[in-house]
Amino acid sequence: MKKRHVPERSCAGCGAKKEKGKLLRFAIKRKEGRILFDERQKIEGRGIYSCPDPKCLGDLEKRARKKKVKQIRGIPLDAVLEALADAKRHAGGEDGKRLTEREGGS
Numbered sequence: 001m002k003k004r005h006v007p008e009r010s011c012a013g014c015g016a017k018k019e020k021g022k023l024l025r026f027a028i029k030r031k032e033g034r035i036l037f038d039e040r041q042k043i044e045g046r047g048i049y050s051c052p053d054p055k056c057l058g059d060l061e062k063r064a065r066k067k068k069v070k071q072i073r074g075i076p077l078d079a080v081l082e083a084l085a086d087a088k089r090h091a092g093g094e095d096g097k098r099l100t101e102r103e104g105g106s
């Protein structure tokens with residue numbers, strides 16, 4: 001069987017390498033000084049990645065506040081936090097739904 005090459009990226013929170021498709025992507029729009037949560041991984045531009053885990057998103061936020069994420073240097077922190085909030089809603093939303101479904105409503 002032929003094995004397809006699976007592109008891997010590192011989580012900017014915990015540093016783990018994972019398949020690109022299993023990570024959340026953020027597209028960096030350097031010219032505009034913006035960063036966007038790229039839910040479908042289709043937005044042009046350089047990207048940074050995070051596991052779909054609130055902990056990793058939190059770590060990424062901490063590192064961004066301390067300006068330790070070199071890819072997003074020069075992007076206003078507000079823009080970074082906004083993109084992270086979008087991603088957290090996405091990550092948390094899915095989990096939340098799954099949990100409620102399993103509980104069958106209470």
Ligand SMILES: [Zn+2]
Pocket residue numbers: 011012013014015016050051053056
């Ligand atoms: Zn991670």
